Amino acid sequence: MRPLDTAYMWDLVPVIASYVPLTLFMAIVAMAAALTLGSALAIVRVLRVPVLDRIVAVFISFFRGTPLLVQLFLFYFGLPQVVPAMTGIDGVTAAIIGLTLHFSAYMAESIRGAILGVDRSQWEAAQSIGMTQGQLLRRIILPQAARTAAPTLMNYFIDMIKSTSLAFTLGVTEMMGAAQKEAAGSFLYLEAFLVVALFYWVIVETLSVGQRRLESSLGKAVAR
Amino acid sequence: MSCQIEITGLVKRFGDNTVLNGIDLCLEPGERVAIIGPSGTGKSTILRCLNWLDKPDQGTIRMGDVTVDAARATKAQILALRRRTGFVFQNYALFANKTARGNITEGLTTVRGWSAEKAQAKADDILTQIGLADRGDSFPAAMSGGQQQRVGIGRAMALDADLMLFDEPTSALDPEWVGEVLDLIRRIADGRQTMLIVTHEMQFAREIADRVVFMEGGRIVEQGPPAQIFGNPQDDRTRAFLRRVG
Known part of the structure; x- marks a missing residue:
């Protein structure tokens, strides 16, 4: 098993990040x-x-x-x-x-x-x-x-x-499309898709924190 | 005296079940009428038809200059009818997303187009009348049953309705709250507000009503002054009912 090419992954971060707004x-x-x-x-x-x-x-x-x-x-x-x-x-x-x-x-x-x-x-x-x-x-x-x-x-x-x-x-070409293109050029599929997966994960987790905050504040206002 | 509110030949069916079978009723201005009778005889249905919460199948309802024929009721007529009646529900039915004050102002601002300030002033006056001047900002869930029902009454009072309808206003209350709600209704009655009240509180009906209507099986069996209905009922069915509840 080859080690992860972490340097490549770091290079990909700004590339994928530039597609976050489209997503x-x-x-x-x-x-x-x-x-x-x-x-x-x-x-x-x-x-x-x-x-x-x-x-x-x-x-x-x-x-x-x-x-x-x-x-x-x-x-x-x-x-x-x-x-x-x-x-x-x-x-x-x-x-x-x-x-x-x-x-x-x-x-x-x-x-x-x-x-x-x-x-x-x-x-x-x-x-x-x-x-x-x-x-x-x-x-x-x-x-x-x-x-x-x-x-x-x-x-x-x-x-x-x-x-x-x-x-x-x-x-x-959104986040996933960009990752696919990168991977097709470098053949480092694992690294490319791992980076994009982490991107989705971070976005969703950020939202989940927001969701919990929203719910607890709604919970306070809801007088039922 | 002429009728302020006149109900003629009111019929309401739920499927095969005829709940109201030809109701005629006339209320004079300022008259307080109590409807009594066994459960399931259509007492509440009369009130609900007057407010068009249940759509009557036949008959006419006249309130002042608004006459609605059940067979040909238009949306505008139904709204006109609702705007002349204040309805107090058995289970309060307060708007859970509004404060006590918000429940009272809602009809004024949204329906009547009053300014927020004018509606607020009126609501504060009503909150004082219902003894909840300090609870205006409370949500229904934070209030006792008795307080909620007083807000329910306040919401109906705000409309300055020609006719107030009380649908068993104390039936859902814990016994400890019944007194305060009856006191409030008594005070409204003292102001000679025309009202129709369905109640199981016989003593209360006797005390505040100018006239008591006894219903059974979707019909009015007997009506008259409380002293007559309770003291000297003419019909066997009335006598049997009063024996049961008395």
């Missing part, structure tokens, strides 16, 4: 979009909006029932063959769309659960003082549901960051 960019944009879409999907399901409810159920079932990699390939390689507007789509955009749709399906289910977890009588109380559906969701139900769902959503965000590595299969 975070994809994760943050997709997270924001998935949160918005996921909340909308959850509300459609909770309110049992006619017709839309069925469509959303199928949407969620599909995006939870198929692998993210398959979905990304569908968007990037498949759809442009039949949808002319998508022919020019770049890998980053396709990855963000794919991550958004995929994670919005998961988030919709946890947000829905969190909404249903708010005592039914609070809906009635809000209605009884004359609030509209939109007002009561925004002012009473969603703030409480957000607290319940926050830990789960944070886990999805962590999962999302790791899943951005799949963008590499769409030809995007």
Whole structure:
């Protein structure tokens, strides 16, 4: 067994580090979009909006029932063959769309659960003082549901960051793609992938610390 | 005297079960009416229909100049009805993410469009009336059942509703808190607030109500002044019920 080429690994650090912003960019944009879409999907399901409810159920079932990699390939390689507007789509955009749709399906289910977890009588109380559906969701139900769902959503965000590595299969040079390129040149696969693994690990651990802080401060504010 | 609130032919079914089977009721301005009767006879359902928390199947509800026909109710009519009624829930149903003060101001700022300052001032006045002037910043989870229900009543008071609806307001309370909540309702009643109260507290009904309505099987069996209903009930079913609870 050969020793690890630690000098090479140190050299790789700034190279991989320069791709951290792209990885975070994809994760943050997709997270924001998935949160918005996921909340909308959850509300459609909770309110049992006619017709839309069925469509959303199928949407969620599909995006939870198929692998993210398959979905990304569908968007990037498949759809442009039949949808002319998508022919020019770049890998980053396709990855963000794919991550958004995929994670919005998961988030919709946890947000829905969190909404249903708010005592039914609070809906009635809000209605009884004359609030509209939109007002009561925004002012009473969603703030409480957000607290319940926050830990789960944070886990999805962590999962999302790791899943951005799949963008590499769409030809995007992000952290994983950069490591792959480096390794292909140096043949030091172990070193290159070890460095990229450590990068993901550090990012995720940093976030987990933030998550614990957030939860304990939310825990203090939550008066339940 | 003319009715301030007039309910005509109210019918509510849950599946095959007809919970309200043609309710007619007229409340004069300032009248305090207590509804009594066995469990599951639709007492609470009347209140919930008036607030459209349960959608009635037939009948009309008139409050002042708002008339709502169950068969053709529009969203605007339902909102108008809700804005004229204050509802006090059995289990308080306070907004868990709002303080006591926030629970009271919510309807004023969000629904009525009041400024925060104006709503605050009103809420502080109400907090004083309900004896919780020092608990305005407390969240519901930090309050006793009796305090929570007083906030629930305060939330309904803030609306200056034509009609206040009390749905078994003390049934979920530990016995030690019942007194303070009844005292507060008594004070509101003394202000000649039109109110409809569903209660199991017979002594209380007798004391504060101008009129007592006895219901059974989704119908009004008998109604009249408390002295008559409790002292000289005309219907066998009323007599049987009062014997059971008395």
